[in-house]
Amino acid sequence: MKRKFLLLIFLNFGLIFAQQDTTEQVIDFETIKTMNGKQIYETFCAKCHGIDGTGNIPEEIKQSWDVPPPDFTDPYFNTREARKDWYAVIKYGGRVRGLSQTMPAFGDVFSDEQIYDVIEHIKSFVDQKRYPQGELNFIRAHYVTKAYVEQEFLLIPTYTYRVENGHNVNDTKVVLYYANRFSNRFQYEVKLPVQNLKSCVQNTTGIGDLELGLKYAFYDNYKNLSILTAGFEFSLPTGSEAKGFGKGTVVLVPYLAGAKGLGEKIELQGSVKIEAPVNKSKGNPELIYALSTTFILPEGRRGIFPGIELVGTKTLGAEEHTISIVPKIYIALTRRGHLAISIGREFPIYGGSPFKYRYVGFVLWDYVDGGIFSGW
Structure with a gap:
């Protein structure tokens, strides 16, 4: 019974026939x-995918797809897809990752x-060594x-409640963040922050310092799951320093x-950077380090x-x-994981309490993996 069922699947999609001259040969199990x-x-x-992986197939076959077949020779598409995700799609069908329902299991x-x-x-349609x-x-x-x-595109809200000059201050900031790849590893x-400061003596809203950045992934190894990146950011004094929305100088951030x-169950990440104001009278450079652990349940x-x-x-x-x-x-x-939200509560544990409490969060859209209303 199982073989008959599988045979019907193959016949349905026209996938079990190998042409030899004019005779169709059925491939046995x-x-x-x-x-x-x-x-x-x-x-x-x-x-359905083309012998060369490009997805260039006869139009009568392509019309049976609910979406156009992907191009496996596109290096960004090919390399950004994890092997375990392709395994799931091949084994369970496109539906399991919110992809084409034409793709059978x-x-x-x-x-x-x-x-x-x-x-x-x-x-192998792409040189995998050239891309993370x-x-x-x-x-x-x-x-x-x-x-x-x-x-990716993100909205990154932060809410901080602190005491400043004897006044309680509600500091709400939302950073608009856009990132895009180019070349093979860049x-x-x-980043553009919008901020609101509210206290008994003020309630002001404005933009902060515009930040621009460049990143290069100089090492990666998917087999041992490790990657290293170097980057450089700088902020421009577009925010009002007098209102508390900016630092009043260009800041360099390597x-x-x-x-x-x-x-497959634990991810460790870390970064270290230095924020150095060009105008030294605006403050000393700061060393900022961070470590993160995420559990993949x-x-x-x-x-x-x-x-x-x-x-x-550290100042x-x-x-x-x-x-x-x-x-x-x-x-x-x-199901594709391309839309997500995250929230956290920050607790000072050393060096005093620069704020009473702070909430951090973000809304993430990995826009190349699908639209906002796709993949649910």
């Missing part, structure tokens, strides 16, 4: 068990080893600078960031991912040094 990834792809996958046809062999053949792999696209933290070069980013996966992309973060700030040339911890929850909303 014993033969399928001996096939490697390249043979499986060219026999069963190429009809092959878990009862091919072994896990064969599926991963097919994936490596698809990956999707396995290293770890879950974003709040204070740790992300090491992976990314294509990323540029733009940094290093790294990440390491411990198996769900099997898929959608779910709740708890973690904790540590962030420290160079002075004694000021503060350390905080941030328990946090990251919630991936879609």
Whole structure:
């Protein structure tokens, strides 16, 4: 009964026929068990994805798709997709990751080893060594600078309640953040903060200092789940210093960031940077370091991912040094994981209490993986 069911699936999608001259030969299941990834792809996958992986197939076949077939020769698409996600799609069908429902499930046809062999053949359409792999696209933290070069848009709200000059101050800030990849290992980013300061003596809103950045992933190894990145940011004095929205000078920010996966269940990330005002009268440089741990509990992309973060700030040339911890929850909303929210509460643990309490958060959209209303 199982074989008849599988045979119907193959017939449905026109995938079990190998043409030899004018005679159609049915491939039996014993033969399928001996096939490697390249043979499986060219026999069963190429009809819908193209023998060269480009997705250039006859129009009558393409019309049966609910979305156009992907281009496996696109290096950004090919390398940013983690192998475990492609495994899930091949084994369980496109629906499992919110992708095309035309993509059938092959878990009862091919072994896990064969599926991963097919994936490596698809990956071979691109020089994998030139691009950071999707396995290293770890879950974003709040204070740790992300090491992976990314294509994301975020809204990053922060709410701080503090005492300043004897007055209680409600400080609400929302950073608009945009990042995009270019070349093989580079990323540029733009950050624009909008801030509101409210107390018994003021209630003002304005933009802060515009930040621009460039990042380069100089090392990655998807097999041991590690990546290292160097970057440089600088802020422009676009915010009003008098109103508390800016620093009144250009600030240079070089940094290093790294990440390491411990198996498939724990992600470690860290970064260290120096914020150096060009006008030294505006303040001393600050060393800012952060560490983050995230626990991968769900099997898929959608779910709740708890973690904790540590962030420290040391003023160079002075004694000021503060350390905080941030328990946090990251919630991936879609089956692709491309829409997510995260929230954390920051607690000072060393060097005094510069604020009474602070909440941090963000709303994330990985825009290349789908629209806001797709993948649910």
